[in-house]
Amino acid sequence: MDNVGIVVDDLKAAVAFFAELGMELEGEAELEGSTPDRMLGLDGVRSAIAMMRTPDGHGKLELTTFHAPEAVAAQPAVPPPHTLGLHRVMFAVDDIDDTITRLRPHGAELLGEVARYGNAYRLCNLRGPAGIIVALAEEIG
Template sequence: MALQRMDNVGIVVDDLDAAVAFFAELGMEVEARAQIEGSFADLTVGLDGVRSEIAMMRTPDGHGKLELAQYHAPAALGDGSADTPPNTLGLHRVMFAVDDIDDTIVRLRSHGAELIGEVAQYENVYRLCYLRGPAGIILALAERIG
């Protein structure tokens, strides 16, 4: 049996509506929202009494998806610290290709995004940057210039 595809990346957030608005501003579309609870949820994630809400977001081409989840029970762990550095073990970042990196930064700043470093240019091929978004999520943006 072979791997079929990567289906989505799951991200736990503390404010689902704010995270949906952030990724919608980036250009993603809400595919579905749902309440998740019951024995299947408990068994799947290995926790008791799971009660959460998810929003499935997709890229305009339909190939990339993020599953944003807000846990109402049991409470999410961690503080979503905005000072976790990009070299922390675990999920590093999610990268998106954009048409205009400067415009994207301006739009995402209105949703609380903060530039981590600076916009940098890699040879004559890409302009790149890291932003911190909701729940401390690190996004990378790449604008192809050559």
């Protein structure tokens, strides 16, 4: 797998959110013309992307905002976590409580609560940029 793509309405805020999780900005670009039009099956695509990578370089997120055509909101706008096709991205963290605290100023909201999975992990799901679900896992065992 090369990367996971996420469409966001505020690229700068999404970059800040994932940077707070420890991801690094690899690069940014403006895209338009026949290549993105053909790839996406849309006409007149103008978008900006930011490629974020995990510190180990093995994982990447491509954050995209569309200038044209206007992005379409999911229905409902904030779908519940059991919606078919809903995407979730999980990150391993050293301290789940500290990570939640650092992400709250970036708009993160817990979906439920931090739960313990046996003696192995503490886990939670947050609502992140553009309503996506960001899961956190802290290894404890």
